[in-house]
Amino acid sequence: MKVKRLFRREDGKKVMEINVLPAKYCTFRCVFCPLGAQGTQTEEALRFEATETFLQDLARQIEKEEPDALFINSMGEAFINDRLGEVITLGKGKDLEVSLYTNGYLLGNPGYAALAHKCDEVSGEIKAIDDASFRKLQRPPAGYSLKEYIDRMVRFRETYRGTFTVYVTLMKGINDDPQSLQSIRYTLERLAPSRVVLETFTDGKFRDVWGIPEDKMEDLRKSIQGDH
Ligand code: SF4
Numbered sequence: 001m002k003v004k005r006l007f008r009r010e011d012g013k014k015v016m017e018i019n020v021l022p023a024k025y026c027t028f029r030c031v032f033c034p035l036g037a038q039g040t041q042t043e044e045a046l047r048f049e050a051t052e053t054f055l056q057d058l059a060r061q062i063e064k065e066e067p068d069a070l071f072i073n074s075m076g077e078a079f080i081n082d083r084l085g086e087v088i089t090l091g092k093g094k095d096l097e098v099s100l101y102t103n104g105y106l107l108g109n110p111g112y113a114a115l116a117h118k119c120d121e122v123s124g125e126i127k128a129i130d131d132a133s134f135r136k137l138q139r140p141p142a143g144y145s146l147k148e149y150i151d152r153m154v155r156f157r158e159t160y161r162g163t164f165t166v167y168v169t170l171m172k173g174i175n176d177d178p179q180s181l182q183s184i185r186y187t188l189e190r191l192a193p194s195r196v197v198l199e200t201f202t203d204g205k206f207r208d209v210w211g212i213p214e215d216k217m218e219d220l221r222k223s224i225q226g227d228h
Helices: 051-065 084-093 110-117 131-138 146-159 178-191 204-210 214-225
Strands: 002-008 014-019 069-072 097-100 121-126 163-169 195-199
Touching (some): 002 051, 014 051, 051 084, 084 097, 084 110, 110 146, 121 178, 163 178, 195 214
Parallel strands (some): 014 069
16 A cells, blocks of 8 residues: 555646555456456455554655645555545545545445545446456456446435546447447446546557457447537
C-alpha cells in the first residue's frame, strides 16, 4: 500500500493516486487481470497491519503535496481493506475530492455501499455481457451471477448522488457484436452513469487476443454513445 503517483487531470486538478492493499485482493480472478494471476479471492474486509503506517504516511504526503483529489485505485478491490473508511475520512477531512475505483460488485453490500456514498466519485464496470463469458473471463466465486452484479450496481446508483463512472472494456469476439453492443447500451441506460469510459486492451498478449483497433473503437463508441 502506497502513494502510486501524482498527476494532473484534464481539468488541471492535482490527483494523488493510492493503493490501499498490501498485495492483490479481489472478488474476481479475471483472466486478463493486469495484476497477474496470483492474489487472494475474497469479498471479506480484512485487517492489514501496514495500514496504520500507511495512514500516517498518507497524511504527511497530503500535507506536503497538497493535492486536490485522492484517487483510490488499489491492487484489486479497495473494500477488502477494513480501514478504507479511515482513508476516505482522511481525504475528506483535508477537503480533497475522493474518487474510489471498484469493479462494482461489492456496492451491493450495505456496509461497503455506505463507504462508497462518502466518496465524490465511484466507479462500476462492464466487461462480460453474458453469464458464460462472466464465468469464463472474470471467474467470480460460485453463486455470483452477471445479473446480480449489474443489479447491485443499479441499486447503488439509484441512491448515489456523486459522480458515477462506468468503465466499459470492449473485447474482440466477446462483446463487440451488435447484440452485445445492444446489451451494453441497455445496461448503461440502467446504470445511468455520469461518465462512461470505453476501453480495450492496448498492450501485449491481451491486445493480441481481445484488443480492438483504434478505428473500430471509434465505430463502437458511436454505436454505444451516439455521435456526441
Ligand atoms: S476485477 Fe480488476 S483487479 Fe480484480 S481480478 Fe479483475 S482485472 Fe484484476
